[in-house]
Amino acid sequence: MIQGETNGPLLSVRGVTHMYGKRIGCADVHFDLYPGEVMGIVGESGSGKSTLLNCLAGHLVPDRGEVLFEMRDGAVKDTVTMSEPERRMLGRTDWAFVHQHARDGLRMNVSAGGNVGERLMAVGARHYGGIRAEAVDWLDRVEIAESRVDDRPTQFSGGMQQRLQIARNLVTGPRLVFMDEPTGGLDVSVQARLLDLLRGLVREMGLSAIIVTHDLAVVRLLADRLMVMKDGQVVETGLTDQVLDDPQHAYTQLLVSSVLQV
């Protein structure tokens, strides 16, 4: 999946550490993410994977470490030390964040079209017809009928809300998507369709993504590389299939063997 244009990584994480008082959130995490690559982060609850994701996405400020992001102009910038307007601008253009609960990522009292259009308007789109056409196009791409464009997310099912959240995030053509348990709380058939959709979008748009989940099946389907976390530390990294088929660390072995075989 490594693409040729620029040879450097899109995102370089260097020694990111976040403490909650004396307790460890995540400690000394290093990794590189290359353009077009999907990285999975797995681990049990409390292993620090969400803390790490929030540090990378600028929602939390890491106590130590650097998060180097390659901007559109090719310059590499540390997102931890960049100014807040710049970071928030990244948050609405080059980055996308898909929350586990769609209501955290959607405006529930705004129509589906308004939800998708918000990012466009935030970066200066001022043509109603254009915004609406783009919104309808994106709803179509996430399999939501055009006739639902003026409905509010409260009238949508859980799976539709999640798909709407994805459309809302991807409409500005981000280069890096952060996903926190994107399939959490959905039943398996809806999960399967959502995963199918995500896989298609990732391939089609050449997205780089970091997916946090505790569901090994999700990473098996989506992720090129896998990082296993335990107690705030990264205990194992490698290609997804390699890690899942031949786990080396005792915790990874436990994790892989704990999956119910149906």
Next chain:
Amino acid sequence: MMDLRENGPETATEMTDYNFAYLDEQTKRMIRRAILKGLAIPGYQVPFASREMPMPYGWGTGGVQVSAATLTPEDTFKVIDQGADDTTNAVSIRKFFERTAGVATTEETSKASVIQTRHRIPEEPLREDQILVYQVPIPEPLRFLEPSEVETRKMHSLEEYGLMHVKLYEDISRHGAIATAYAYPVKVEGRYVMDPSPIPKFDNPKLEMAAIQLFGAGREQRIYALPPWCRVVSLDFEDYPFEASKADAPCDLCGADDSYLDEVIMDDSGTRMFVCSDTDYCASRRAAGHVGAQGAIEQEGAA
């Protein structure tokens, strides 16, 4: 009380019970500082230590405090409520300052030096020696979209106003046009998005005027301001441009077709008439001989 009065400006009137214009001098000074800051940063909401006033919140406590800090003994004061000089709110605030400041009051727009208003801008263009004081219920234009004050302040400081257009987008998608008819959001000097208080959007183009405009929100403890001839642009979409709308009829009393109209229901069978909401404008037009469709009947009835 005595000390405070001695610090205050000399008033020629027989003031015995209150400091001039009710508020003590320290408070007026604090409010004036907020006003000056507001004028220096047009459209920016300046926090101020709003005082308890002898009237409930929502009755113009913000406007009253701004007026109190602005008035001098030489001023002539006018108060309008929805354009009218004779409604409860206008009458009681006018009386309040007659009693506590002893200033001259008037109903004529051109004779007033300070005009406190609720929900309207007078029809008659204001001059540079006049000050217009607005009563503001909710100063934050983003409030109904983003409930967190911390977040809205951050949005203002970082100029993140995409959300304001989401509101207008929702209007068009639901009603086929921008249905927001009052408190229509504006961008001031290309920087701050501001709520012009609940004036009808018909009045929005008048916000670029010669007079100083001061906005006071008592409950929300915010003051903001527009210096004269400040650039004020109503937000819109390229394909749904801003339109200053009003009822499509002339005034039934004075025949004016350029003023903002109130629709009055006359009887149980649904007869209605349109009259200027600006009572002074309507009265002065009728005094000058203009007569609307029902104006003649009215005059006969009165005679």
